Amino acid sequence: MKHSEKAEIFNKDEAKVNWHDKALWYVREKRDNSAHKVQGWEYLRELGSGIKANVLSNLDEYLIQFESNAKKNGIHVHWASNAEEHNEIVNSILVKHDAKKVVKSKSMLTEECHLNPYLEKKGIEVIDTDLGERIVQLAKEPPSHIVLPAIHKTKEEVDVLFQEHLGTKPSQGNPEYLVSEARKHLRNKFLKADVAITGVNFAVADTGGVVVCTNEGNADMGVHLAKAHIACMGIEKIIPQEKHLGVFLRLLARSATGQPITTYSSHFNKAEEGKEMHIIIVDNGRTEQLSREDFRASLHCIRCGACMNTCPIYRRSGGHSYDYTIPGPIGSILSPGKDLKKHSSLPFASTLCGSCSNVCPVKINIHEQLYKWRQVIVKEEKQPVIKKAVLKTAGVVLSKPGLYDFAGKSARFALKNFPKFMIYNKLNAWGKARDLPEVKNDNFDEWFKKRNKDG
Amino acid sequence: MNGLKKEIKMGREAILESIKKNKPELLTVPEIKKEIFAEDINVKEVFKDNIVLVGGRIKEINIETIDAEIKESYAKAKRIVSTSSKTTLGTVSVSKDTDPHTLEDIDLAIVEGELGVSENGAIWVTADTSIVRALPFITNDLVIILDKEKICLHMLEAYDIISNRDRNFGVFISGPSKTADIEQCLVVGAHGAMSLTVFLV
Numbered sequence: 001m002k003h004s005e006k007a008e009i010f011n012k013d014e015a016k017v018n019w020h021d022k023a024l025w026y027v028r029e030k031r032d033n034s035a036h037k038v039q040g041w042e043y044l045r046e047l048g049s050g051i052k053a054n055v056l057s058n059l060d061e062y063l064i065q066f067e068s069n070a071k072k073n074g075i076h077v078h079w080a081s082n083a084e085e086h087n088e089i090v091n092s093i094l095v096k097h098d099a100k101k102v103v104k105s106k107s108m109l110t111e112e113c114h115l116n117p118y119l120e121k122k123g124i125e126v127i128d129t130d131l132g133e134r135i136v137q138l139a140k141e142p143p144s145h146i147v148l149p150a151i152h153k154t155k156e157e158v159d160v161l162f163q164e165h166l167g168t169k170p171s172q173g174n175p176e177y178l179v180s181e182a183r184k185h186l187r188n189k190f191l192k193a194d195v196a197i198t199g200v201n202f203a204v205a206d207t208g209g210v211v212v213c214t215n216e217g218n219a220d221m222g223v224h225l226a227k228a229h230i231a232c233m234g235i236e237k238i239i240p241q242e243k244h245l246g247v248f249l250r251l252l253a254r255s256a257t258g259q260p261i262t263t264y265s266s267h268f269n270k271a272e273e274g275k276e277m278h279i280i281i282v283d284n285g286r287t288e289q290l291s292r293e294d295f296r297a298s299l300h301c302i303r304c305g306a307c308m309n310t311c312p313i314y315r316r317s318g319g320h321s322y323d324y325t326i327p328g329p330i331g332s333i334l335s336p337g338k339d340l341k342k343h344s345s346l347p348f349a350s351t352l353c354g355s356c357s358n359v360c361p362v363k364i365n366i367h368e369q370l371y372k373w374r375q376v377i378v379k380e381e382k383q384p385v386i387k388k389a390v391l392k393t394a395g396v397v398l399s400k401p402g403l404y405d406f407a408g409k410s411a412r413f414a415l416k417n418f419p420k421f422m423i424y425n426k427l428n429a430w431g432k433a434r435d436l437p438e439v440k441n442d443n444f445d446e447w448f449k450k451r452n453k454d455g
Numbered sequence: 456m457n458g459l460k461k462e463i464k465m466g467r468e469a470i471l472e473s474i475k476k477n478k479p480e481l482l483t484v485p486e487i488k489k490e491i492f493a494e495d496i497n498v499k500e501v502f503k504d505n506i507v508l509v510g511g512r513i514k515e516i517n518i519e520t521i522d523a524e525i526k527e528s529y530a531k532a533k534r535i536v537s538t539s540s541k542t543t544l545g546t547v548s549v550s551k552d553t554d555p556h557t558l559e560d561i562d563l564a565i566v567e568g569e570l571g572v573s574e575n576g577a578i579w580v581t582a583d584t585s586i587v588r589a590l591p592f593i594t595n596d597l598v599i600i601l602d603k604e605k606i607c608l609h610m611l612e613a614y615d616i617i618s619n620r621d622r623n624f625g626v627f628i629s630g631p632s633k634t635a636d637i638e639q640c641l642v643v644g645a646h647g648a649m650s651l652t653v654f655l656v
Contacts, residue, residue, distance in 0.1 A: 217647025260575035
């Protein structure tokens with residue numbers, strides 16, 4: 001299904017769309033306030049972008065250096081070319097520890113690899129422990145946002161979900177009550193877990209350690225109580241030196257939620273005595289994206305979600321309408337590289353206003369890449385007959401001033417005098433869900449000529 | 456299992472080969488000009504403000520009164536783990552061999568922070584000072600004692616200091632555990648400590 005068709009489903013509940021739009025814009029405003037307080041913010045973004053560009057240009061060497069340093073610290077390092085290999089490696093570690101219960105901290109990579117259904121089929125209990133992730137897991141839905149996974153759900157919906165699955169009392173969506181019940185429920189899971197799986201925010205080449213950022217402390221509760229820790233990372237998560245964390249940790253939370261830093265920024269360098277730590281380094285299409293000169297900068301992404309919060313299309317269409325693990329503007333440039341046919345409508349789900357590029361902490365030229373994907377897609381994917389005909393006609397009309405003038409006059413005449421059914425129909429996408437402007441004045445050309453004559 | 460191991464190795468070589476083939480021309484790492492972030496501020500006062508901003512409490516106290524101060528803040532706490540020699544309030548002792556599961560019903564943990572960061576109210580706590588890694592997370596409430604001389608301006612300065620450490624586990628803690636996952640309402644006390652009080656000494 002195309003993005004616009006999926007968005008239409010989300011748009012059926014107008015009040016919810018308005019709420020979704022406002023909630024995300026509020027987060028965007030918090031990001032602005034937070035960024036403006038930092039001396040040298042723009043320079044910080046430049047540094048972030050420059051470091052990431054260096055990373056991509058030396059990625060293999062950094063990964064080798066990272067692996068060697070991690071191994072020195074007793075960490076087991078694995079490599080996976082694709083999702084299947086990643087899932088098999090996770091499973092082999094679980095088998096080794098005879099693990100039946102797994103707690104997982106938020107990781108978009110394991111989401112991308114569809115790890116949960118894979119493990120569940122093998123009879124393993126996998127509990128997502130970030131509250132938003134747990135909510136969507138109970139609802140059997142994918143996350144709709146990478147930082148705010150359950151942003152599409154109202155508190156009343158969460159209330160009903162918790163009553164059904166956790167046996168809570170009806171509370172009309174009291175957030176304090178619901179969080180305290182979730183705390184009890186998940187504490188029990190943490191205490192009984194055999195193995196903890198986390199994502200990785202940053203992997204540091206010169207130390208061989210990884211950094212995981214959470215507000216809830218769920219990664220730490222999982223890791224420090226379980227026998228083994230499996231950290232799953234995409235190859236692009238690497239940064240050269242530990243001091244560069246000073247750049248990225250200043251950018252990440254401010255861009256994501258407007259906080260000066262997440263509550264916990266945990267640095268895992270060695271397993272606790274008697275325990276094991278594993279790191280799985282995953283490609284799954286990333287080296288292919290690296291090969292695409294126009295799109296490789298998308299690998300700079302540090303997954304803050306700022307581009308989603310600011311995007312006028314994302315805010316009004318919801319994350320699920322993108323039908324991809326990473327939704328929003330950044331997802332729309334990552335997804336066609338994975339499956340051009342399936343995701344060919346996503347680069348068009350943008351106004352190209354550039355707001356995404358403006359807030360991106362590592363200065364990815366998101367809207368330019370969206371425009372570039374459109375050019376690729378129009379060439380390679382079959383376009384609807386109507387769209388092709390309309391664009392071809394527009395091309396002819398725009399190239400001939402006389403014809404353009406005539407077309408404008410006809411359109412204005414039609415808008416003034418034609419019955420509604422002739423204006424608002426399937427051929428006119430511009431009349432969908434919006435009224436066309438009332439025609440009162442002359443066109444610009446006529447107005448300009450008259451003005452010059454009068455003046 | 457044997458088959459899997461072989462595949463894993465193939466994964467490594469395949470990935471590195473593909474990167475080598477596809478990576479752009481080498482670009483240098485930008486040099487960080489720290490002077491651009493310089494600010495003439497009172498780092499201690501800004502640090503205090505930021506602790507409150509992130510949901511914590513902060514008190515600047517005289518070291519002699521620390522027991523009384525903690526008692527006043529957490530009067531109901533009975534099961535207390537302290538890994539700091541600056542207070543005598545601990546009632547449950549821990550060692551490196553303590554099973555973290557036994558700390559499930561700890562009321563209060565008292566640990567020492569190694570350094571504070573003015574720009575975000577974060578405090579660096581390590582496995583060396585918390586002894587049991589789970590302690591600052593599993594406890595109901597958390598107290599961090601920090602030397603007021605050990606506050607730096609921003610994260611870049613902080614990494615200059617911690618870069619010489621012995622690396623096992625360390626965490627920047629900024630405020631109590633919190634979540635906004637239910638309709639963007641900020642609720643303090645998700646999985647980790649429900650409250651954080653910082654005592655500057």
